Amino acid sequence: MFANKHKPLVCLRQQISNAHRSTAICHLPPRPSINQIKQAHAHIIVSGHAGDSGLMGHLIAFLSVSPTTSFDYCLSLYQTVRCPSVFVFNNMIRCFAKSNSPFESIVLYSYMQRSFVRPNKHTFTFLLQACSKALAIKEGIQVHAHVMRLGFQEDVFIRNALIHFYSACCRFECSKQVFNEDAQWRDIITWNSMLTAYVRDGQISVAVKMFGEMQVKDVISWSTMIMGYVQNGLLEEGLECFKQMRERGTRPNEAILVTILSASAQLGLLGQGRLIHSTIDSLNFPITVPLGTALIDMYAKCGCIELSKLIFNNMPEKDIWSWNVMICGLASHGHAREALALFESFLSEGFCPVNVTFVGVLNACSRAGLVSEGRHYYKLMMENYGIEPEMEHYGCMVDLLARAGCIVEAAKMIETMVLKPDPVLWATLLGACKIHGHVELGEKIGSRLIQLDPTHDGHYVQLAGIYAKARKWDDVIRVRRLMTARSTNKIAGWxxxxxxxxxxxxxxxxxxxxxxxxxxxxxxxxxxxxxxxxxxxxxxxxxxxxxxxxxxxxxxxxxxxxxxxxxxxxxxxxxxxxxxxxxxxxxxxxxxxxxxxxxxxxxxxxxxxxxxxxxxxxxxxxxxxx
DNA sequence: ATAGGGTTAG
Structure with a gap:
């Protein structure tokens, strides 16, 4: 009877250790489900061990690494523990650090101190994770002081967590200080964390230098460097870095692939994008939702909307972003009806649109001159989904209305908007004045724009364009001379x-x-x-x-x-x-x-x-x- | 017994 009662727990331990063992062999460790944990929990209660710190610690530890952690359940387990051990506290702190309320880790830590439970080295790694995620600068600095007081400053795990924490909170100098304190407490992760700190601080050239000096580079080092380039707008350099990584035989990870697909998409380089796609195939890399989405976006931005559609339709699982990029892609290619139809299926699949979704929808309307549809979706966005229009939404609407000839309505929209209107909106209106030959209104808006931003040559160009269309060559010359006199430079077209x-x-x-x-x-x-x-x-x-x-x-x-x-x-x-x-x-x-x-x-x-x-x-x- | 770094899409 007794043995029987404890069997499930033994099974659980067995499964946990099996899970660990199998990690090395296959990629998907068979983890016990939440239900199995709950069963084990039930048996613990039945066997009279409810609230046992050691047993509950294991359950919480297990939950805290599970990808589908139920934080409420975790909390309810914790609350049954009579006298929580440091192990229980650590895993609860870890659990909160992963949750959407990482600050709770810090709260729990102070409770732990009041309960006279002495933190150990594990406590600080989890706690600093929480401070990084919560951007809790003041608290993190205090934690750093505790680390020093308790003599954990030589622990490389904690030092790495500190570098990461300071960099997450944009305290670049502090990251550097921890990094520089003593070279003997460094490992590859220390280097990677510092590399991230440089990249985050926008010091890309220093990051490049450091990357070059690193004796050992793992996939995260490459990923950090590639993302560093791409996020700082150095797209071609990012692609080049990827090429070097491949030449060294390093297998890319998902983040790298998504990033360089985005770089190819931004540059519009179809050949490059195709090459990455075939690399993904030849590596037998699984097409995950983010990767599939990045491919859809890449093909759309490189002009192959049909391939985007093919990938989209073949994705077994999609998230809201897969739909968003597909809707926006169709809109950018002028496939307005298709974009709107897709938006309707998106809604019927039960997805909830976000601001970006409506950028796609409104763009589709504006590209095809669907004025009444545009008005309808704009209203839907605000009234049904409570999304406040952002500059891009205004941009679409002003474009849509103005091009359709509703110039007064468009102007009114700009004048009454809550946000401070971007001059681009007026410029859009100016463009519409040119199309519709409204010389007088165009003249008014043009002069106002030039007043607003006299260094922007585009406004002079537009205004001159209006005069040119009206064959008012004297005015064309006048505006052109004004532009030269104010020594503005035309953005070089390429x-x-x-x-x-x-x-x-x-x-x-x-x-x-x-x-x-x-x-x-x-x-x-x-x-x-x-x-x-x-x-x-x-x-x-x-x-x-x-x-x-x-x-x-x-x-x-x-x-x-x-x-x-x-x-x-x-x-x-x-x-x-x-x-x-x-x-x-x-x-x-x-x-x-x-x-x-x-x-x-x-x-x-x-x-x-x-x-x-x-x-x-x-x-x-x-x-x-x- | 428990640990660390990087995650895109308009």
Missing amino acids: SLIEVQGRVHRFIAGDREHEYSPEIYKMLEMIGSRIAEAGYSPNISPVLHDIGEEEKENAIKEHSERLAIAFGMLVTEVGDCIRIVKNLRVCEDCHDVSKIISKVFLREIIVRDGSRFHHFKEGKCSCLNYW
Whole structure:
């Protein structure tokens, strides 16, 4: 009878030790479920050992490492313990450190002290984890003092936790101090933690130096360095670092793969993204939800929305972000109806939309000029889901309304918004004034914008564009001179094209490229073929007060034309040409791209600052609505 | 008996 009563507990211990043993062999240790723990708990109670500190300690320890910890259950177990041991306290502190209320660890620690239970080295690692997560700077500093007083300052685990804590709380100097105190208490994790501290502090060049000096690098070192590059906007350097890691034979982890997929996506490098995808496949790397989501995003941002859809539809499990990136991807490609339909299935699957979801939804509406739908979803967002509109939402709505010609309504929205309106909103409105030929209103908004931000040349350009469209050449020249007088600099536009893994970047009038002579010959050829097809240049985008002929030359040498010409030189006839641009496509280049797609039977996909243009058979997917 | 570092998406 007695033996029988204790059997489940023996089983539990057996399972725990089996779990540990099997970790080394297979990747998924068979852990007892919460139900099995509850069964064991029931047996402990029945056998009259309820509240036993040792037994409960084990149960709590087990729960605190379980990925699906029930914190309430943990707490209820703890509350039954009559006289909690340091082991029970430690595991409870660990449990809280993992939870959404890490500050409770600190509360429990002070209770532990009042109960005269002496902390040990394990206490501090868990406690500092909690302080890092809670960003509890003052408390963490006190904990540091306790560490010193109790003589644990030489424990490498605790030192690492301290470096991490200070770096999490943005006390970079303190991390450095702990790191520098004595080199003999360092291990790979100390180095990695310090590397993270440098990266977090934005000291990327110091991080690079340190990374180079590290004798031993593990996958976390690489991951920290790669993420450091990418998060600091050094995308190409991040990709290069990944390449070096692969050359050394280090197997990437999920975080690295997600990060470099994001870097490829941001750069719009399809070849690079594909290469990573095939690396994932050849490594037999499991496509987890985050990885699948990163792939969807990468393909969408590299122009292959169909592949995004394929991956999305084949993902056995999706989270809200998988849906968000898919909805936003469809919107950026102008597949408005599909994006909205997906949003509706998202709702019927029981997901709750967040702000980003509505950026996608409203973007879809604005791209396709779906005014009443846009109004409907904007209202739905605020009234049903209680989401306060952010700048991006306003951006979509102002764009949607203004383009549809509801300029007064759009202006009213900007004037009455709670947030301080971003000048971009006025600039959007200005753009709409240009489309609709509202010279007077445009003039008003343009002058106001220039007043607001006289160093931003884009406003002068837009205003001059309005005058140019109205053929008010004197005003064009006046604004242009104003722009020169205030010595603002135009943001340099560039276009890039990836050919066989190499990135070729062009700026307007570029003559640096090794194939420049051939590129300009190709441009000439394109020019005469499209002229035969009836094209005549639309020169209003050119604002320089120069002669007509020179104006024509200036637009002929826009960066995307050079990229397209190069693409036609180096790819097979009939191949799709993919271009990434930092700024918006000008009207004339948009027209030219359409004609090229028809005359040369070439698909051209251009990603500009905010959307995709898919040129095919003389038409663009944006329906000239951009 | 228990420990430590990195996690993206508009």
